[in-house]
Amino acid sequence: MTDSGERNTMTRRTVIGAGIGAGIGxxxxxxxxxxxxxxxxxxxxxxxxxxxxxxxxxxxxxxxxxxxxxxxxxxxxxxxxxxxxxxxxxxxxxxxxxxxxxxxxxxxxxxxxxxxxxxxxxxxxxxxxxxxxxxxxxxxxxxxxxxxxxxxxxxxxxxxxxxxxxxxxxxxxxxxxxxxxxxxxxxxxxxxxxxxxxxxxxxxxxxxxxxxxxxxxxxxxxxxxxxxxxxxxxxxxxxxxxxxxxxxxxxxxxxxxxxxxxxxxxxxxxxxxxxxxxxxxxxxxxxxxxxxxxxxxxxxxxxxxxxxxxxxxxxxxxxxxxxxxxxxxxxxxxxxxxxxxxxxxxxxxxxxxxxxxxxxxxxxxxxxxxxxxxxxYVNSKIGTCTEAMSAATAPWEDTAALDFVNFVQADAVSKALAGTPQASLPVLAIAAPFNRDAAIPAGDVSVRDVAGLYVFDNTLLAVTMTGTQVKEYLEFSAQYFKQISGTGPFPSDQVTNAPTSTAPNGTPDYNYDIVGGLTKPLTYKIDIAKAPGARITDLAYGGTPVAADQQFVVAVNNHRQSGGGNFPHIKTAPVVYNRQVEIRQLMIDYVTTTGTVDPKTFHTTDWSLTSNGTPITVTT
CATH class of the missing domain: 3.60.21.10 (Metallo-dependent phosphatases)
Known part of the structure; x- marks a missing residue:
C-alpha cells in the first residue's frame, strides 16, 4: 500500500505516483x-x-x-x-x-x-x-x-x-x-x-x-x-x-x-x-x-x-x-x-x-x-453485445454469462486439437461463477467488462475423461447445494454454499463447477432433495444418455487441473492441451476478433435444479 494513504480513483489520467513523496529510503x-x-x-x-x-x-x-x-x-x-x-x-x-x-x-x-x-x-x-x-x-x-x-x-x-x-x-x-x-x-x-x-x-x-x-x-x-x-x-x-x-x-x-x-x-x-x-x-x-x-x-x-x-x-x-x-x-x-x-x-x-x-x-x-x-484501452470499446449478460444468478441457474466462458474455452481447445488423435472427440468445458457482480452490458463492451467475468489469471488446459468420470465430477460439484425438499420459491442462501467437511463455513462459489458442451449440449439435472453423491440425473450429450466409457475432451483451468478444489479425476486425467494461454485473454480476444457477442449463438438452458424430479424456484 502507498504510504501516502491515497487510493487513486480513475480520472482521464491515472497518476500512479500521486501524492508520493521521496519515499522511504x-x-x-x-x-x-x-x-x-x-x-x-x-x-x-x-x-x-x-x-x-x-x-x-x-x-x-x-x-x-x-x-x-x-x-x-x-x-x-x-x-x-x-x-x-x-x-x-x-x-x-x-x-x-x-x-x-x-x-x-x-x-x-x-x-x-x-x-x-x-x-x-x-x-x-x-x-x-x-x-x-x-x-x-x-x-x-x-x-x-x-x-x-x-x-x-x-x-x-x-x-x-x-x-x-x-x-x-x-x-x-x-x-x-x-x-x-x-x-x-x-x-x-x-x-x-x-x-x-x-x-x-x-x-x-x-x-x-x-x-x-x-x-x-x-x-x-x-x-x-x-x-x-x-x-x-x-x-x-x-x-x-x-x-x-x-x-x-x-x-x-x-x-x-x-x-x-x-x-x-x-x-x-x-x-x-x-x-x-x-x-x-x-x-x-x-x-x-x-x-x-x-x-x-x-x-x-x-x-x-x-x-x-x-x-x-x-x-x-x-x-x-x-x-x-x-x-x-x-x-x-x-x-x-x-x-x-x-x-x-x-x-x-x-x-x-x-x-x-x-x-x-x-x-x-x-x-x-x-x-x-x-x-x-482497457476502458475502451472492443465490441458490442446484443443483449446483457449477468452472472448474478449463475450459481443456481444456467446463464448466458457462464455459457460464454465455457464456449470460449471449448472453442479454443477444439481449434487447437485439429489434426490430433483427439480431434474427433466431443469437447466439454468447465466454468465456475467466480463473480456474481460480473455483467456484460447490451451495446458497447470494453476489455474491463469482459474481464469481470473471469477475475483470476488462470490458464487453459484440456484433459480427456470418461462419461463415468464426468458424472462423478458433477456429483462432487453438486455438494455446493444444501439438501432441501419442495419447489420453493427459496431465497438463494437457503440453496447454495452448503457447508462440507472441507468447507465448514460454506462451499465458495468458485468451487461450484458448471459443465457445458461445444457442438452439442451436455444436459443434466441436479436433484437437491437427494443426498450429495446421488444428485445428477438425466445426464446426456446431444440428447443421448452419456455412456460410462464415452470419451470426452474437457477444457479446464490450470487451478482446477492442478488439484484446486480437490475435484475427482481432473488432476490425473491425461492432458491433451496446455499452451498456458490466459482464459481471460481468450475471452477478450474473442470479442475483439468477432466484434459482436450474441448470446443466442452459445446459450441454451442445459442444466437445472430439481427437488425429487420437480423443478424448483430460487430467488435472489
Missing part, C-alpha cells in the same frame, strides 16, 4: 521491508567479503501497483503491492546500504523470467501497439532504469512469438539468458547461456561471478505453435551439468543460476516430456559447482532453502520471491580467498516486502504515458 526502507542482516562469517583466517545479489521473478508485465481490470490500485487479502516501481525503491535502498561500506562490492540484480506477459500493459505492447514497431517495451524500460545485470527466459516470454521476444531482447541493456533454449537444427544455444560479471573489491582482485540462465522445458508444449521447428528445450539438470563446468572454466569464482523452474520436483505435463517442469532443487543437489539459485515459475514465496550438493558436499542457497514484484530476494554470499581464488564460505537469503515502500518516482515518470494509454 536507506536503512528505514530495509527495516520496514523485513530486512535482517545475515551474521558475518566467522570461520577461516582470511578476509571475508560479502557479495549481495538481488532477484525478482514472474513480474508478468507489472510496473505499477495497479489492477487494470478493477481500475484501481492493486490490493489482495494479504495487502501485497506489486510492480517494478516498488521493487526499484527496495533495490535503491539495498544499494545505498552497501555503498555506505566503502569496502563492500557492488551488488548484482537478476531476474528469473516471465516478464513480458500477464497484464494489459504487457498485452498492449505485444498485440495492440507491438514493440516491433519501435516502441520500447515498458518492462525493458523499467528494468534498464533499475539496472539489472542479467535475466533468465521464462516460458511466458514465448507467448507472443519470437519476433516480439527478440525485439524485447534487443531493447534490454543486459543479457537475456537461456542455456537450454537451443536451435532446432544445430542444438546450439539460441540465447546466451551465461554471462560473467567482474565485481570490483577495493584493495583486492575482482570477484568474477558467473550467472547461468535456464528456462522451462515445458515451452515445447505450451508454446508449440511459436517454437516448433525453430527452438527446442533441453532439460534443466542436463544443461546445467553441461554448462556449469564451462562457466567455471571461463573464470567464474562463483556461479549463480537464475532458473525458471520451481523448487520441488513435479511436472504438470506428466511424462509428455523427458524433462521435469520443476527441478531447481534437483539441479542444486546433483550438479556440482552452483553456489546460489534464484528460482522462478511456481509463484511461491520461499525466502531461503539450503540444500547440500550430493557430489561436492557444498551447500547451495535457493530463494524464490513470490510473483509480480511483491518481493525482492536478497542473497548474501560471503567469500574468502582460498589459494588465491575467491570461494563462497557462507550463504544466506531472505525476501523483502514491496508493500512497505513507495513507488520510485523516476520509474513512475518514465512510464506514466504508457500506463495512461493502456488504462484508456
Amino acid at each position: 536507506g536503512a528505514a526502507a530495509l527495516t520496514a521491508a523485513g530486512f535482517e542482516p545475515a551474521p558475518a562469517f566467522a570461520g577461516g583466517s582470511g578476509k571475508t567479503v560479502r557479495l549481495t545479489v538481488m532477484g525478482t521473478t514472474d513480474l508478468h508485465g507489472n510496473v505499477f501497483n495497479w489492477d487494470y481490470f478493477k481500475n484501481a490500485e492493486y490490493d489482495d487479502s494479504a495487502h501485497n503491492d506489486i510492480g517494478l516501481a516498488k521493487i526499484s525503491t527496495l533495490v535503491s535502498a539495498v544499494r545505498d546500504r552497501i555503498a555506505a561500506d566503502r569496502h563492500a562490492p557492488r551488488p548484482l540484480m537478476l531476474d528469473a523470467g516471465d516478464t513480458i506477459q500477464g497484464t494489459p500493459l504487457a498485452y498492449y505492447y505485444a498485440k495492440i501497439e507491438p514493440i516491433t514497431g519501435g516502441h520500447t517495451h515498458p518492462m525493458a524500460a523499467a528494468m534498464n532504469r533499475i539496472g539489472y545485470d542479467a535475466a533468465a527466459l521464462g516460458n511466458h516470454e514465448f507467448n507472443y512469438g519470437l519476433d516480439i521476444l527478440r525485439k524485447f531482447q534487443r531493447q534490454l541493456r543486459f543479457p537475456l539468458l537461456g542455456a537450454n533454449a537451443q536451435d532446432w537444427t544445430t542444438g546450439l544455444p539460441a540465447f546466451p547461456p551465461y554471462v560473467l560479471k567482474r565485481v570490483h573489491v577495493p584493495g583486492e582482485k575482482p570477484i568474477t561471478v558467473g550467472i547461468l540462465g535456464l528456462t522451462n522445458p515445458g515451452i515445447a508444449i505450451w508454446d508449440k505453435a511459436n517454437v516448433e521447428n525453430k527452438l527446442k528445450f533441453g532439460g534443466i539438470v542436463e544443461l546445467a551439468r553441461q554448462w556449469v563446468p564451462k562457466v567455471r572454466a571461463a573464470g567464474a569464482d562463483l556461479v549463480i543460476a537464475s532458473v525458471h523452474s520451481g523448487m520441488d520436483l513435479s511436472s504438470s505435463y506428466g511424462d509428455a516430456l523427458p524433462y521435469p517442469e520443476n527441478a531447481s532443487v534437483l539441479m542444486a543437489e546433483t550438479v556440482p559447482g552452483i553456489d546460489a539459485v534464484l528460482v522462478g515459475h511456481a509463484h511461491l514465496e520461499i525466502p531461503e532453502r539450503l540444500v547440500t550438493n550430493k557430489t561436492s558436499g557444498e551447500q547451495v542457497v535457493l530463494s524464490e520471491p513470490l510473483k509480480w514484484g511483491m518481493r525482492l530476494s536478497l542473497f548474501d554470499l560471503d567469500l574468502q580467498k582460498v589459494r588465491g581464488q575467491w570461494k563462497v564460505v557462507a550463504r544466506h537469503s531472505q525476501v523483502l516486502n514491496a508493500n512497505t515502500v513507495d513507488a520510485d518516482r523516476d520509474v513512475v515518470a518514465l512510464l506514466q504515458k504508457d500506463h495512461d494509454k493502456v488504462v484508456q
Whole structure:
C-alpha cells in the first residue's frame, strides 16, 4: 500500500505516483521491508567479503501497483503491492546500504523470467501497439532504469512469438539468458547461456561471478505453435551439468543460476516430456559447482532453502520471491580467498516486502504515458453485445454469462486439437461463477467488462475423461447445494454454499463447477432433495444418455487441473492441451476478433435444479 494513504480513483489520467513523496529510503526502507542482516562469517583466517545479489521473478508485465481490470490500485487479502516501481525503491535502498561500506562490492540484480506477459500493459505492447514497431517495451524500460545485470527466459516470454521476444531482447541493456533454449537444427544455444560479471573489491582482485540462465522445458508444449521447428528445450539438470563446468572454466569464482523452474520436483505435463517442469532443487543437489539459485515459475514465496550438493558436499542457497514484484530476494554470499581464488564460505537469503515502500518516482515518470494509454484501452470499446449478460444468478441457474466462458474455452481447445488423435472427440468445458457482480452490458463492451467475468489469471488446459468420470465430477460439484425438499420459491442462501467437511463455513462459489458442451449440449439435472453423491440425473450429450466409457475432451483451468478444489479425476486425467494461454485473454480476444457477442449463438438452458424430479424456484 502507498504510504501516502491515497487510493487513486480513475480520472482521464491515472497518476500512479500521486501524492508520493521521496519515499522511504536507506536503512528505514530495509527495516520496514523485513530486512535482517545475515551474521558475518566467522570461520577461516582470511578476509571475508560479502557479495549481495538481488532477484525478482514472474513480474508478468507489472510496473505499477495497479489492477487494470478493477481500475484501481492493486490490493489482495494479504495487502501485497506489486510492480517494478516498488521493487526499484527496495533495490535503491539495498544499494545505498552497501555503498555506505566503502569496502563492500557492488551488488548484482537478476531476474528469473516471465516478464513480458500477464497484464494489459504487457498485452498492449505485444498485440495492440507491438514493440516491433519501435516502441520500447515498458518492462525493458523499467528494468534498464533499475539496472539489472542479467535475466533468465521464462516460458511466458514465448507467448507472443519470437519476433516480439527478440525485439524485447534487443531493447534490454543486459543479457537475456537461456542455456537450454537451443536451435532446432544445430542444438546450439539460441540465447546466451551465461554471462560473467567482474565485481570490483577495493584493495583486492575482482570477484568474477558467473550467472547461468535456464528456462522451462515445458515451452515445447505450451508454446508449440511459436517454437516448433525453430527452438527446442533441453532439460534443466542436463544443461546445467553441461554448462556449469564451462562457466567455471571461463573464470567464474562463483556461479549463480537464475532458473525458471520451481523448487520441488513435479511436472504438470506428466511424462509428455523427458524433462521435469520443476527441478531447481534437483539441479542444486546433483550438479556440482552452483553456489546460489534464484528460482522462478511456481509463484511461491520461499525466502531461503539450503540444500547440500550430493557430489561436492557444498551447500547451495535457493530463494524464490513470490510473483509480480511483491518481493525482492536478497542473497548474501560471503567469500574468502582460498589459494588465491575467491570461494563462497557462507550463504544466506531472505525476501523483502514491496508493500512497505513507495513507488520510485523516476520509474513512475518514465512510464506514466504508457500506463495512461493502456488504462484508456482497457476502458475502451472492443465490441458490442446484443443483449446483457449477468452472472448474478449463475450459481443456481444456467446463464448466458457462464455459457460464454465455457464456449470460449471449448472453442479454443477444439481449434487447437485439429489434426490430433483427439480431434474427433466431443469437447466439454468447465466454468465456475467466480463473480456474481460480473455483467456484460447490451451495446458497447470494453476489455474491463469482459474481464469481470473471469477475475483470476488462470490458464487453459484440456484433459480427456470418461462419461463415468464426468458424472462423478458433477456429483462432487453438486455438494455446493444444501439438501432441501419442495419447489420453493427459496431465497438463494437457503440453496447454495452448503457447508462440507472441507468447507465448514460454506462451499465458495468458485468451487461450484458448471459443465457445458461445444457442438452439442451436455444436459443434466441436479436433484437437491437427494443426498450429495446421488444428485445428477438425466445426464446426456446431444440428447443421448452419456455412456460410462464415452470419451470426452474437457477444457479446464490450470487451478482446477492442478488439484484446486480437490475435484475427482481432473488432476490425473491425461492432458491433451496446455499452451498456458490466459482464459481471460481468450475471452477478450474473442470479442475483439468477432466484434459482436450474441448470446443466442452459445446459450441454451442445459442444466437445472430439481427437488425429487420437480423443478424448483430460487430467488435472489
